[in-house]
Amino acid sequence: MPIKVDVRIIAATNRDLEQMVKEGTFRADLFYRLNVFPIYNIPLRERKEDIPLLVKHFIRKSNKQTGRNVINISKKDYSFLMKYDYPGNIRELENIIERGVILAKGDTIDLEFLKRSNAASPKSKVVMSYEDMQKKYFSELLTLTKGKVSGSDSASDIAGVNNKTLTSKLKKLGIDPKAFTN
Numbered sequence: 001m002p003i004k005v006d007v008r009i010i011a012a013t014n015r016d017l018e019q020m021v022k023e024g025t026f027r028a029d030l031f032y033r034l035n036v037f038p039i040y041n042i043p044l045r046e047r048k049e050d051i052p053l054l055v056k057h058f059i060r061k062s063n064k065q066t067g068r069n070v071i072n073i074s075k076k077d078y079s080f081l082m083k084y085d086y087p088g089n090i091r092e093l094e095n096i097i098e099r100g101v102i103l104a105k106g107d108t109i110d111l112e113f114l115k116r117s118n119a120a121s122p123k124s125k126v127v128m129s130y131e132d133m134q135k136k137y138f139s140e141l142l143t144l145t146k147g148k149v150s151g152s153d154s155a156s157d158i159a160g161v162n163n164k165t166l167t168s169k170l171k172k173l174g175i176d177p178k179a180f181t182n
Helices: 017-023 028-034 048-066 075-083 089-103 112-116 130-144 155-159 163-173
Strands: none
Touching (some): 017 028, 048 089, 075 089, 089 112, 130 163, 155 163
16 A cells, blocks of 8 residues: 655755756756755855854864863964865864864864864865866876777776776767877
């Protein structure tokens, strides 16, 4: 006997699905099924004015979780937080503050641990997109194999993929193997 249910599906991504549909890398029918009520969440790096309130909130939350009584953050550390780009968005800020509360030697957060590690700097490292990484990888493979896509010691052989799959992937990425022949 069928049971009626009322369900709402929420899907989230950091990808530009509309652009991916235009590029043919995401199914249009699926996009239109998912795109009933889109919500764009502005990343923290684009709304730095929220940082002071979030820092206060995360300090209170971390104090409660750890039993600590940290109440301050130095001006230089606060300045660092305002310049930082937050590739990990709000969760990254929360983790930074939580670690700062745990490591604080008094009532003031010291973010020296963050500056010492290469994990963070005020300017985020430029990270290649997945598509750019693929282009680079396959271009290097084709350079190595002099444009040879199939057969022994070919790009598909080294990559461990079927030559038809690789040919399709190269076409999708806009890479012409003939450009790598000498």
